[in-house]
Amino acid sequence: MDALQTELLETAHEMADAAGAAILPFFRQANLSEDNKLARGYDPVTEADRAAEQAMRAVLARRRPQDAILGEEFGSTEGESGMTWVLDPIDGTRAFVSGTPTWGVLIGLSTPEQVLLGMVDQPYIGERFWGGFGLAQMRGPHGQGPLGTRATSDLSQAVLFTTFPEVGSKEEGAAFRAVAEKVKLTRYGIDCYAYALVASGQVDLVIEAGLNAYDIQGPIGVIEAAGGVVTDWQGGPALNGGRVLAACNPQLHAQALDILTAMTRM
Numbered sequence: 001m002d003a004l005q006t007e008l009l010e011t012a013h014e015m016a017d018a019a020g021a022a023i024l025p026f027f028r029q030a031n032l033s034e035d036n037k038l039a040r041g042y043d044p045v046t047e048a049d050r051a052a053e054q055a056m057r058a059v060l061a062r063r064r065p066q067d068a069i070l071g072e073e074f075g076s077t078e079g080e081s082g083m084t085w086v087l088d089p090i091d092g093t094r095a096f097v098s099g100t101p102t103w104g105v106l107i108g109l110s111t112p113e114q115v116l117l118g119m120v121d122q123p124y125i126g127e128r129f130w131g132g133f134g135l136a137q138m139r140g141p142h143g144q145g146p147l148g149t150r151a152t153s154d155l156s157q158a159v160l161f162t163t164f165p166e167v168g169s170k171e172e173g174a175a176f177r178a179v180a181e182k183v184k185l186t187r188y189g190i191d192c193y194a195y196a197l198v199a200s201g202q203v204d205l206v207i208e209a210g211l212n213a214y215d216i217q218g219p220i221g222v223i224e225a226a227g228g229v230v231t232d233w234q235g236g237p238a239l240n241g242g243r244v245l246a247a248c249n250p251q252l253h254a255q256a257l258d259i260l261t262a263m264t265r266m
Contacts, residue, residue: 018055020123052089092191108217118221131225147226149248161194168209175263195219199226211241
């Protein structure tokens with residue numbers, strides 16, 4: 001890595017450290033304060049979400065004030081470098097308020113054309129996954145080492161994840177189930193951690209709909225660096241969210257994409 005890339009990666013690690021320190025005092029606390037973003041339904045935001053994003057923004061104000069920021073809780077801040085930090089302080093707030101350790105801090109660094117660097121951090125269990133600038137790494141209870149996706153070549157042997165069983169609209173749910181009928185195992189409900197498992201070679205596919213840029217840019221950076229593929233359901237870029245297909249390799253991606261594309265043309 002060159003000096004700029006080293007600086008950017010160090011900044012991402014410092015942001016993840018700061019976010020984790022802000023979040024952990026709130027996790028599994030009975031008096032956690034939360035608000036619901038939806039008039040109908042349930043989409044919580046907590047004081048931990050806000051504190052974590054503020055902590056990451058403070059790191060950027062000190063280290064990279066020339067960069068733009070897009071954060072889930074505090075919106076957009078303009079920059080002049082041509083690069084944007086895309087932040088989700090707690091991806092999986094429903095999991096967070098339920099006490100399950102499958103939420104994560106998501107950090108992406110992108111240009112309008114591509115994700116340069118991605119990070120998925122789970123501070124409670126001490127796992128961090130990052131990818132970009134020629135690196136794909138993780139560290140956790142077993143130490144630190146390289147990331148690499150699986151070589152699964154047929155849907156019949158694949159493990160598929162999504163967060164919500166309904167996936168999205170009725171049409172999107174039907175498309176997901178058409179893929180799910182072909183795979184070996186389908187699992188639900190672990191938010192951004194599923195993308196980290198693709199990058200670390202544990203599962204093969206994640207299919208979701210209704211995502212925002214801050215939900216996916218961090219995972220894109222990690223998965224692509226580890227050898228995987230992330231696109232929308234038509235095979236195009238997924239930087240802005242929407243319908244997302246993440247796969248461990250191009251061959252398996254093509255098989256799932258064929259089904260999703262066919263089903264969403266109907």
